[in-house]
Amino acid sequence: MLTPNFELKQTDKHVILEIKAPLANIAQTELVADDFNVFFSSPPYYLRLKLPGQVRESPTESGTYDVDGGIFTFRLEKVVEGQNFEDLDLIGKFLFAHKKYQARPKIEVLDDVVPSSESEDEDEEQFWIAQQTLPAESLLTTPGYGFANKVTGNGAALREEFYEIIELTDVETTPVGERKLRREREELEKFCEDHYLADFMEPSEINAIIEFKAPWEELLENKLECKLTPEETEYLKDLGNRDYLLDAQETKSALLSLADIVFAYAYNFRTFTGENTVESAWTINKLSATLSWFQTHETAAQMKVASIRRSLIYPLYRHYGLSMKVLEDTVKILKLGRRQY
Structure with missing residues (x-):
């Protein structure tokens, strides 16, 4: 499926979604506005957006299609009238994110104090519980690179x-x-x-x-x-x-x-x-x-x-x-x- 070119605009009452899809199959076109999510499908195009505010399909308006320009225009009603949806021109923010890159969890010792009741063999115990500094990177871990060092396994190809x-x-x-x-x-x-x-x-x-x-x-x-x-x-x-x-x-x-x-x-x-x-x-x-x-x-x-x-x-x-x-x-x-x- 192809991601079409699109543009987002707004008024006090509506979010206006314009989608350029010159090869669209009009008979199979579908748009669903559900809360923060908007789904558009018209083979071979598919678009899924997550907006910064809630919208719904307007009961009094329907979408239009400009045959010459190949452009769909949909007016989606804002659930909260007058709400300002920020950064609508930065359309990349609203595309559905397909993958989450999870940061490695941090493990921290909160308390390593030995209770006073366990004073027997204190010197020996203090030796075994001495604080240790772990290396920042494990020898078994491949160093990362790219955004936030999340990429591995492609270094040789990049270098070449x-x-x-x-x-x-x-x-x-x-x-x-x-x-x-x-x-x-x-x-x-x-x-x-x-x-x-x-x-x-x-x-x-x-x-x-x-x-x-x-x-x-x-x-x-x-x-x-x-x-x-x-x-x-x-x-x-x-x-x-x-x-x-x-x-x-x-x-x-x-x-x-x-x-x-x-x-x-x-x-x-x-x-x-x-x-x-x-x-x-x-x-x-x-x-x-x-x-x-x-x-x-x-x-x-x-x-x-x-x-x-x-x-x-x-x-x-x-x-x-x-x-x-x-x-x-x-x-x-x-x-x-x-x-x-």
């Missing part, structure tokens, strides 16, 4: 296909905690003093890049909203939706990895004044420790240091002032929320 980007050679065997140390050793070997000094002594071109007015700066100054293009909306639909059950540290690491990638994106955007080049994909992946080393950041400071280090070692322009400007860009992009350049 993206050998120019992924610098971590032993993806499946290098513990997560060791990746940072190996990355930093390699960065020290790759740092070129001559290139850095040349950019520092002749900064005219770099100064122009630093002074470039990025669109997110104007949006932040004027408190404007950025709207998604039809192409971006379709990409969200194709990307789909997954539910992840993450603990607090995994959530923090995932967000820091996002900031790491945003920094690399902002560097590419600024240095080429908003235009992509044949080097853009390489630049973004190379500057991101998350993408090139599958590194998991534990703190914001660690993420910032890694991003700035790599921006002074690998790309065309290597200037500390530029790196700090890109860091400002990263903060501004994150402040503006989910819909940005």
Whole structure:
């Protein structure tokens, strides 16, 4: 079954669902609105949504179909009139999630104090109940990578296909905690003093890049909203939706990895004044420790240091002032929320 392109809009009373399905079988079309869930079927199309509020089929209205455009339009009545359904343009949020990724449970000893009544052979017992520190990763556990380190078993294939980007050679065997140390050793070997000094002594071109007015700066100054293009909306639909059950540290690491990638994106955007080049994909992946080393950041400071280090070692322009400007860009992009350049 195919997932059709669709769009969600709203009024005070209704949620308007528009579905583009030019190959639909009209005779077998069915729509069901049940509480938070909406089901649409019209072979070869199938769509299942979970909305942020309750809806029901309107007894006074029915769906329409535009034959020329191949578009179904359904008006679903809000159970709570006037309720605002947030982020309806971020359609990927509402697609049914097919799989949950469960975080490993954390086990903690709450109390290891020996009662005073058991004082016999106290010295010997204290020896056997001494606190122990378990390793962060078991030797029998394959190190993970990807989003929240949930992926395993595909490291060799990734390394073979993206050998120019992924610098971590032993993806499946290098513990997560060791990746940072190996990355930093390699960065020290790759740092070129001559290139850095040349950019520092002749900064005219770099100064122009630093002074470039990025669109997110104007949006932040004027408190404007950025709207998604039809192409971006379709990409969200194709990307789909997954539910992840993450603990607090995994959530923090995932967000820091996002900031790491945003920094690399902002560097590419600024240095080429908003235009992509044949080097853009390489630049973004190379500057991101998350993408090139599958590194998991534990703190914001660690993420910032890694991003700035790599921006002074690998790309065309290597200037500390530029790196700090890109860091400002990263903060501004994150402040503006989910819909940005």
